[in-house]
Amino acid sequence: xxxxxxxxxxxxxxxxxxxxxDPSPRKGEVVIExxxxxxxxxxxxxxxxxxxxxxxxxxxxxxxxxxxVVALGEGAPDALMGKRVMALSPRGALAGKIALxxxxxxxxxxxxxxxxxxxFIVSYCTALYGFETCGHxxxxxxxxxxxxxxxxxxxxxxxxxxxxxxxxxAASTGEKRAAAKARGADFTLDYTNPEWRKELEPxxxxxxxxxVYDPVGGDFSEAALRSLAPGGRHLVVGFAAGAIPKIxxxxxxxxxxxxxxxxxxxxxxxxxxxxxxxxxxxxxWIEQGxxxxxxxxxxxxxxxxxxxxRLLDRQSLGKPVIRFHS
Ligand SMILES: NC(=O)c1ccc[n+]([C@@H]2O[C@H](COP(=O)([O-])OP(=O)(O)OC[C@H]3O[C@@H](n4cnc5c(N)ncnc54)[C@H](OP(=O)(O)O)[C@@H]3O)[C@@H](O)[C@H]2O)c1
Numbered sequence: 001x002x003x004x005x006x007x008x009x010x011x012x013x014x015x016x017x018x019x020x021x022d023p024s025p026r027k028g029e030v031v032i033e034x035x036x037x038x039x040x041x042x043x044x045x046x047x048x049x050x051x052x053x054x055x056x057x058x059x060x061x062x063x064x065x066x067x068x069v070v071a072l073g074e075g076a077p078d079a080l081m082g083k084r085v086m087a088l089s090p091r092g093a094l095a096g097k098i099a100l101x102x103x104x105x106x107x108x109x110x111x112x113x114x115x116x117x118x119x120f121i122v123s124y125c126t127a128l129y130g131f132e133t134c135g136h137x138x139x140x141x142x143x144x145x146x147x148x149x150x151x152x153x154x155x156x157x158x159x160x161x162x163x164x165x166x167x168x169x170a171a172s173t174g175e176k177r178a179a180a181k182a183r184g185a186d187f188t189l190d191y192t193n194p195e196w197r198k199e200l201e202p203x204x205x206x207x208x209x210x211x212v213y214d215p216v217g218g219d220f221s222e223a224a225l226r227s228l229a230p231g232g233r234h235l236v237v238g239f240a241a242g243a244i245p246k247i248x249x250x251x252x253x254x255x256x257x258x259x260x261x262x263x264x265x266x267x268x269x270x271x272x273x274x275x276x277x278x279x280x281x282x283x284x285w286i287e288q289g290x291x292x293x294x295x296x297x298x299x300x301x302x303x304x305x306x307x308x309x310r311l312l313d314r315q316s317l318g319k320p321v322i323r324f325h326s
Contacts, residue, residue: 005059006046006232010049011309012044012047012304015304022097022177024071029099030071030105032098032105033098033311035064039064046059047061060093060094060095062094065100066084066085066086080105086117086325087105088104088166111286116295129262131211131235139165140204142209144213145213146191147207149175151178166186168183168204169188209233234258296318
């Protein structure tokens, strides 16, 4: 099989495309023939060796996969053979085949493509966990999504709209704002403009919002928090801008708002069964056509280093997905 290997931490251009032996399933595992692999900002940090957890070298990057089960290890359920599944793994998705615990396989709904499935679990479960469990989003509320044209941001737009919210998408370029609008955002704004908060009222008739969904951090967070209405919720999702903002705590008091951490990964590590209702809701919404996780574009395996570099360079649009068929 072909695979991308990281042999030393560094730039994505150092990654090697190699021919490797197929994996064999161990007890309780299945082998998935990869049809598509989803990438995120965090995968680029794993390759750079700058994420809070370092993957031991060498490793195959890629933590989200969709494909067909082609081999069963001892004790893996026979019913999984030949099934289309999606799964998470800390590493290994940028390979023609991957061995994973059978228990981590989630069936792919019939109307979902492999590309959509490969980019689905992390960004959509994080969005639903963030809005429903952490943010208590109610129908008719107004949500401001930062970094709205990134992988996590686009899923947040889709999920917030499915929950009946009004969505304002903040992004840095016209192309990104157009992509956010095409994903369903009601309004867009350029949050790199220092005066962006003045745009809220003419757009929405209000000067404030009920929720902020923030996967960006840096200087953007405090300005967004200052735009919250009383009772508002600022959902802390990530720090793609690099800097972790230090927010004056009196703002939470004066605005009577909440700052809520959204660590979906930690939530399901504590109890993986907690993810079942999230997935049930999301797959039902796919069947009903209420959300559409189809990525805007997919790339061949050889272009995975370029895709990871674009994530680091703030040039990526939507959820980047690697496809393993032509
Ligand atoms: N909490 C959780 O459970 C959870 C789950 C998944 C991911 N995350 C986190 O969410 C964040 C976003 O992940 P993602 O995969 O959506 O990344 P992404 O596709 O690269 O999107 C991130 C967005 O952040 C904005 N940004 C601002 N400054 C940036 C900079 N210096 N470099 C790169 N991007 C910058 C960009 O939008 P503009 O150009 O429009 O500013 C970009 O579109 C990451 O920090 C990731 O670790 C958290």
